[in-house]
Amino acid sequence: MGTYVPNTQAQREAMLAALGVAKVEDLFCNVPQEMLVGENLDLPKGLSELEVRKKVTAMAAKNRVYDTVLRGAGAYRHFIPSVVKSVISREELVTAYTPYQAEISQGILQSIFEYQTMICELTGMEVSNASVYDGGTAGAEALAMCKDRKRTKAYVSATTDPNVIGTMQTYCFGSGMPLEIIPAKDGRTDLEALKAALGADAACVYVQQPNYYGNMEDAHAIGEIAHAAGAKYIMGCNPIALAVMETPAECGADVAVGEAQPLGLDIAFGGPYLGYMAATKAMFRKLPGRIVGQTHDVDGNVGYVLTLTAREQHIRREKASSNICSNQALCAFAAGVYMTAMGADGLAQAAKLSMSKAHYLADELAKIGLPRIHSGEYFHEFVTACDKLEAVLKALDDNGILGGLPVEGGILWCCTEVVSREEIDRAVAIVKEVC
Template sequence: MRFIPHTDAEKQQMLEFLGLEQTDQLFQDIPQDIRLNRELKVSGGLSELELTRHMASLAKQNTGVEETICFLGAGAYDHYIPSAVKHILGRAEFYTAYTPYQPEISQGVLQSIYEYQSMIRLLTGMDAANASMYDGASALAEGALMACAATRRERVVISGAVHPEYREVVKTYLYGPKIQLVEAPYRDGITSLEDTAALLDKNTAALLVQYPNFFGSIEDLSQLAEAAHSVGALLVVCADPIALGLLKAPGACGADIVVGEGQGLGLPLSYGGPYLGFLACKEKYLRKMPGRIVGQTVDVDGKRAFVLTLQAREQHIRRDKATSNICSNQALCALAATVYLSLLGRKGLTKVAELCVQKTNYAKGLLAQLPGYELPWPGPTFKEFVIKTPLPPAKINQELLQHNILGGLDLGRYYPELTGHMLLCVTEKRSRQEIELLVDRLGAMA
């Protein structure tokens, strides 16, 4: 039977209150040519057994990383997730969207967020971190706005080696407040220091770079920081948290604000979300930080306690004084990252990062020997690298899929000058046999 929660009499009462004659008038602003204009073609009800079979058949139409060998990255990564992460996330104490405003009944959630902030602070080398954000792209945009608020300037320079979709999000965020966005070119796979320095001026609020960058190359943050600071601008770094298990922390390289995508820290790919953005900064910029921050204090009995603090969001203060309108702290995703990092520890995270580097270099070495394939740039990379291909990447990926392999990203989609180039990703999950299978298939196509 159809599920209609309101009786005809109740619907008529609501229409009269709204001054309408029929329900269709509620949708008058939607153009006729995009309306359905017919009944939904939904068959009758199913039993539980029938519904389970139906949903299973629908799920089989998708091909994910559990069924294929994944060499695709570009911002969403196939890292191994310990089983304990999912187990802890499924506990009823955490499985809620309720914001922990009342500390007396939310100490568990507040403590988990506090632990998350502490871990992000240590990873990034910053003084403070917030209670997480929507994703890496919006975190980078918020970092740009934060830098503009801190410097009272209205110009931002962003590297062309930053994730192209992240750059689009930053552009969207800066459009409203009319903040100028200038793109700095890259050369040989990294941000051009000379060209970037020439773009920085006394009205520049921040320089935005990625570490490692979109191509997997390692940027020299110290020199970029020196260039930004020479004109009074801040350095905002979008970092891969897995890479920070091995690379020098951005804070130790002169970064003022560090953001990033935390999906690799225990979150599945999930068709693009929900993911986890992180944001950390130096103490002097703490009060410009968007979102929430959980702080540690003591209760009336002198015992350790946790509370939400420095909530400079539009829900709590005057809209014109708010630092952002970030409303969700992604607490469940942040908990996944906290559990993941707790399970691995310092040595475990370093080991994962080392495996990524070692396996990436193994794949690069083999591919560079194949006729028709070429590594276009020198320099070290982390878990991702660019390869020039003898055939169009789209055609290569179609062929690889026939062998149960998810190939790399066609860079020509974002960079016209890189048409015929592919971005490949090798995480710690890829085995020697899988890497050699990829090389064998690519060699056969050449």
């Protein structure tokens, strides 16, 4: 068997002797003896590192790694600079727990303070928390932030990522918060329907920008409608797009959230990812989860601590703003390193490249009979009609290309900066042969 127990049999016996106990099982004297599982534990025999490596590597080998990925829909294969993985594999960072002891956790705390600053810069908002689990849970927590005694109902655009909507619905099943989906029109939030839906109980309106179909929403107009009805306005934004598009703050949002996986995290079959949450100063005491603040030590040196903890479960218990304890600290660290490595210019460049390539792909697909099904502006994703959906995706698959995702009305395509023109041309040629 494999083991990470350092004590030898002799040492264990010496420790037992010190305790005046004959065998370690005697320490389990409070456990009703008929409950002990003993030899009945049906697990395989432990293995050496070499054997485990072979076994797990064989599992990984059963997955297919595509050369070219033209699929996004909530998980995006962006370029990750080498420095990101180099930094976040430092074992001090990897193996630390939550920074409860500030004096020996300044590296983690400062990294979060820097991350919070970068998220504020990216969103234009005034305060960011230290992260939540992912974009879906960030959205669900944002809805809860906006609820008060009179305003209890959430409105979410149908153009939101279905996984995010699903997560929100589950959280609302828990809290009892009613949630209404605002229908879409031509791949965007139907503004008239939104206006008509909002009542006196409207707590908030949630919209995704760019939306699930890649389309740019009229974010200003939605914010005005929300505020006119006395509701808070939540925007769920792609962080790469934020490098170039109007910020949630500029659009009047009260809360900005989103999936920050594109900021230096692998697609990794869906996780770990990173939920970011930021808010206006008026809302910041309602933010869930950890927040790091700057302060001084007894000698006057600048230092960082977990702060405003009176919102949190370990202090407030059933009165806490959320139950969140562990978050995605190392992912936030990675995002911080990523944003530092990219800088504002690099991030804008990644956004422009992604968008330009997506437009090139859309134009080329339109030329061969796969037109966009929506009108108007889009970022790095778009939906095309496709009569031979299965055949198209199979042909691409046969050539090592993961095509777009089948959605209602056609295929949802995505390009990021890692896709070259050559790869796009090749994909289009393959599709052309099928169609």
